[in-house]
Amino acid sequence: MKSLYPLARGNPVSALTTLAVLGLINTSGFAADKKLVVGFSQVGAESGWRTANTDSIKSEAAKRGIDLHFSDAQQKEENQIKAIRSFIAQGVDVIAFSPVVETGFEPVLQEAKKAGIPVVLSDRAVKVSDPTLYKCFLGSDFIEEGKRAGNEALKLTDGKAGIAELVGTVGSAPAIDRAKGFREVIASHPDMKIILSQSGDFTRAKGKEVMEAFLKSPEAKQITLLFAHNDDMALGAIQAMEEAGIKPGQDIKIVSIDGVKGAFEAMKDGKLNVTVECNPLLGPQLFDIIEKVAKGETVPARVVTQEGVYEQAQAAEELPKRQY
Ligand code: GYE
Numbered sequence: 001m002k003s004l005y006p007l008a009r010g011n012p013v014s015a016l017t018t019l020a021v022l023g024l025i026n027t028s029g030f031a032a033d034k035k036l037v038v039g040f041s042q043v044g045a046e047s048g049w050r051t052a053n054t055d056s057i058k059s060e061a062a063k064r065g066i067d068l069h070f071s072d073a074q075q076k077e078e079n080q081i082k083a084i085r086s087f088i089a090q091g092v093d094v095i096a097f098s099p100v101v102e103t104g105f106e107p108v109l110q111e112a113k114k115a116g117i118p119v120v121l122s123d124r125a126v127k128v129s130d131p132t133l134y135k136c137f138l139g140s141d142f143i144e145e146g147k148r149a150g151n152e153a154l155k156l157t158d159g160k161a162g163i164a165e166l167v168g169t170v171g172s173a174p175a176i177d178r179a180k181g182f183r184e185v186i187a188s189h190p191d192m193k194i195i196l197s198q199s200g201d202f203t204r205a206k207g208k209e210v211m212e213a214f215l216k217s218p219e220a221k222q223i224t225l226l227f228a229h230n231d232d233m234a235l236g237a238i239q240a241m242e243e244a245g246i247k248p249g250q251d252i253k254i255v256s257i258d259g260v261k262g263a264f265e266a267m268k269d270g271k272l273n274v275t276v277e278c279n280p281l282l283g284p285q286l287f288d289i290i291e292k293v294a295k296g297e298t299v300p301a302r303v304v305t306q307e308g309v310y311e312q313a314q315a316a317e318e319l320p321k322r323q324y
Contacts, residue, residue, distance in 0.1 A: 039087030060283030146181020207233025
């Protein structure tokens with residue numbers, strides 16, 4: 001039979017060399033044309049942050065020639081569990097996901113472990129009793145973000161405020177930890193009182209709806225500060241305030257988290273006071289970790305993203321520089 005690689009015929013060493021020269025294998029022994037297959041289960045498309053996060057992940061996978069199986073859970077944990085099961089059935093090389101909530105993933109993660117498929121957490125954490133169920137959690141320090149928001153709230157109100165809180169998705173790591181960090185900071189200030197607190201599920205529409213209800217509640221007149229767990233809910237709340245004849249950013253001071261462009265625009269217009277940055281552009285770091293995990297290299301169990309805080313006065317200068 002005629003060999004495709006006549007130079008290599010009958011000589012295994014030179015056969016390998018020839019294949020390497022032709023670019024058909026790489027030095028680590030993987031076939032160069034075998035693409036890395038990654039299953040990614042995303043939370044949904046609930047916010048500007050999430051859209052930027054999805055774009056970053058998809059474009060980085062495309063740039064690296066990774067075969068990305070992307071699945072949108074529409075903010076439902078059961079969809080996410082189904083997606084992970086189907087990634088296991090497909091035999092992907094690595095599974096990555098951004099867990100909608102913290103609890104309930106242990107059984108499916110055990111299944112992935114049994115199948116020998118490594119898992120990387122992106123953006124949000126899970127609570128599991130076995131820490132070997134995932135290789136790495138890449139994402140922000142949400143407690144720190146909550147603390148930063150708390151400190152900004154103190155500065156804006158001189159330590160005296162009736163606080164309304166728009167909570168993120170109930171049971172999600174950012175909602176739990178941002179609430180915790182914020183409370184840790186205001187705890188030593190007895191005149192900082194949380195008088196209303198409800199979930200707006202991280203969406204603009206629900207943020208508006210809940211703010212409308214806050215403004216109709218008996219406590220409405222005492223609200224002097226809004227703490228929104230993300231910018232989208234703050235932007236919805238701004239609309240609700242304006243429709244109720246309240247000046248957002250003045251009558252009610254607003255602190256939120258994410259740092260999306262819409263927040264910078266609102267700050268420029270004087271309607272939002274502070275946004276605490278939470279970086280969604282995780283794609284490059286995520287695939288660095290995934291590629292290492294796929295090669296069997298060890299990775300740190302926790303990688304924290306670097307972020308800042310932006311106040312109203314910086315908005316006009318920062319806005320053109322924002323990438324999301
Ligand atoms: O703050 C919010 C999004 O998990 C950090 O999810 C993320 C959060 C983000 O819906 O806008």
